[in-house]
Each structure stands twice: as structure tokens, then as C-alpha cells.
Amino acid sequence: MRVDQLAAMRLFVRIVETGSFGRAARALAMSSSNATERMARLEETLGVRLLARTTRAVAPTEAGARYYEVCRRVLNDLDEIEASLTDSREALTGKVRVSANISVARSILIPRLPQWHAQHPGIHVELVMSDQRSDFVRDSIDFAVRIGGLEDQDLVLRPLGRPRRVTVASPDYLRQMGCPKNPEDLRRHRLIGLLLPQPGAQLEWEFEADGKRSELYPPSVASVNDSDARLQLAIAGMGIVQSLCFIAAPALLDGKLERVLTAWETRAPEISILYPRDRHLPARILATMDAFSAWIREALSDNLVASTHP
Numbered sequence: 001m002r003v004d005q006l007a008a009m010r011l012f013v014r015i016v017e018t019g020s021f022g023r024a025a026r027a028l029a030m031s032s033s034n035a036t037e038r039m040a041r042l043e044e045t046l047g048v049r050l051l052a053r054t055t056r057a058v059a060p061t062e063a064g065a066r067y068y069e070v071c072r073r074v075l076n077d078l079d080e081i082e083a084s085l086t087d088s089r090e091a092l093t094g095k096v097r098v099s100a101n102i103s104v105a106r107s108i109l110i111p112r113l114p115q116w117h118a119q120h121p122g123i124h125v126e127l128v129m130s131d132q133r134s135d136f137v138r139d140s141i142d143f144a145v146r147i148g149g150l151e152d153q154d155l156v157l158r159p160l161g162r163p164r165r166v167t168v169a170s171p172d173y174l175r176q177m178g179c180p181k182n183p184e185d186l187r188r189h190r191l192i193g194l195l196l197p198q199p200g201a202q203l204e205w206e207f208e209a210d211g212k213r214s215e216l217y218p219p220s221v222a223s224v225n226d227s228d229a230r231l232q233l234a235i236a237g238m239g240i241v242q243s244l245c246f247i248a249a250p251a252l253l254d255g256k257l258e259r260v261l262t263a264w265e266t267r268a269p270e271i272s273i274l275y276p277r278d279r280h281l282p283a284r285i286l287a288t289m290d291a292f293s294a295w296i297r298e299a300l301s302d303n304l305v306a307s308t309h310p
Helices: 003-018 021-027 032-046 062-084 102-119 171-177 183-188 227-235 245-253 283-299
Strands: 051-053 058-060 094-100 123-129 143-147 155-161 165-169 192-194 205-209 212-216 222-224 241-244 258-260 271-276
Touching (some): 003 051, 003 058, 003 062, 021 032, 058 062, 094 102, 102 123, 102 143, 102 227, 102 245, 102 283, 123 283, 143 283, 165 227, 165 245, 171 258, 183 205, 192 227, 222 227, 227 241, 271 283
Parallel strands (some): 094 123, 094 143, 192 222
Antiparallel strands (some): 051 058, 143 271, 165 241
């Protein structure tokens, strides 16, 4: 493979990942006109249109998306060969771009990232916090951390565990209002709901007993669209919330919240790592993926020392 062809492939990958000829050209220290000319020659050589240009952005065509994946594999292989010629510690260098659910990122990943960086200063982690599905090509995502099922059959899923749902309230609230004895008792309590992206929709409250799962939609005194904000309202004594165990764990350990209705606790959908099936994963990505997996499994362990209301 010629050097100029490799340079054109790197340019094409950068254009797809930035969505702009200008930004890609600046990143590679070339003029926009030179970048445009190189891409025209590449498309002419391949005999296919790779990019669709609009007044606002540049995006890969269907053929371009396939060629992008090929380019990524080829360029990653070259990076791996170069890295193998250096010391093994120094080989773990470069950017790793990860998309993760906001609650998982805040509660599990971010608190542990400083130690990871101290151990691997050559790895630059870009953490994109979002509860939306990831477009791995458009958003240049190496792997994603998601709560829920497989988004696409072209993705590989690494399951990590199902977090426990816990129903919690502050000690002051429970002293004032009493402790619910069963899920139906929640209808006489002050509840704080979690808003979903759909207008007016709220997350249901889930419980399980004797192998039977039930969903409740009790009225709430307030609702927010952020799990951490919802938990802060509970800590302040405003009402009862249902949360994932790893989000509530610090407040439970500090005694700011107590678990109730423990006999009816159930599990949320699986937390998994996802990545494109046909994409080669360099050592830096695999190492980061393994670290994130270990952190999440640790956070989901049932060895949670938590205050439970008697």
C-alpha cells in the first residue's frame, strides 16, 4: 500500500469523525483545498462516492461508511505494529473515545478515572456522557457502556451485570411519615418521579415478590429528569425515590438514606459494553474496556453495606 494512499485514508477517517473538511485539514496540517483535492482523487481511484456534502456537514455515504470501517481496521493495525516496537507500557498510548449512560459515568467511571490516568498517562480517555444510542461511526465511538439490550446486531455485547433497584428515603422523612410496608403503601407517601424523554412520561416503579413482577405508576409530588437530582431531593427529605443501587450507594453508606421495601426489590436491565463486531480493537481500547468492566462489576456487587429501615 502506497504512503499517499495511507495518507488519504487517514484524511478520510478524520473527515468522517469531524464531519468537516476544514477541521480535518487543520488537524492534519494541510489546506482545505489540498484536502478536497486528495479526497476527489481517492474517490476517483476507488470509483465510488465516499462522502455526501451538504451546506452544514459532511457525512459518509453507505459505501463510505463501509470504507471507513476498513480504514479504521487498517490504520489501527498499523498503529499496533508501531506500538509493538516500543516498550509495552509505552504501547498503551492514544485516544479512547467512550460513550456511557450519564448515571453510570457519574457514579462509577468518573470517580475511578484519576487512578486509571495515573497508571496509564499515555491513554487519553474521551468520555461522552449520554443516555442516547450511540452512532459509532458518526460519533467516532470506540465502545459504549449502556443500560439495556443490544442496540444493533452488528455490535458485540459484553454483559456486566444487572443493578439492583432500591427504594430509599431519608431517616427524617421516615420518622415523620412512617415506613411503607408494601408497594401499595406508596400511594399515601410523597414520591419523587423520574421524567422520561417523552413528554409527560415517567419511569415506572418496579417490584417483585414470589417471582411475580409488578409495575406501579403512583402519583408523585415532584419529578425531575436526572437520577442524581432526584436522589438529592430524597436526601433533603422531600420524599421517597426508587434508584439503582450504585447511584444510591454513597448516600446509603453515609446514612443519609435508608432502604425500604427490601423484600420487593428487583433488578434493572443489564449493563453492558458494546462495540462494533468487525472492528479491530487496539491494546489501549482493550485495556480501557477491561478496566471499565471491572469497575462496573465491582459497583454492582451485592456486598453493599447499606442502611435498611427496620
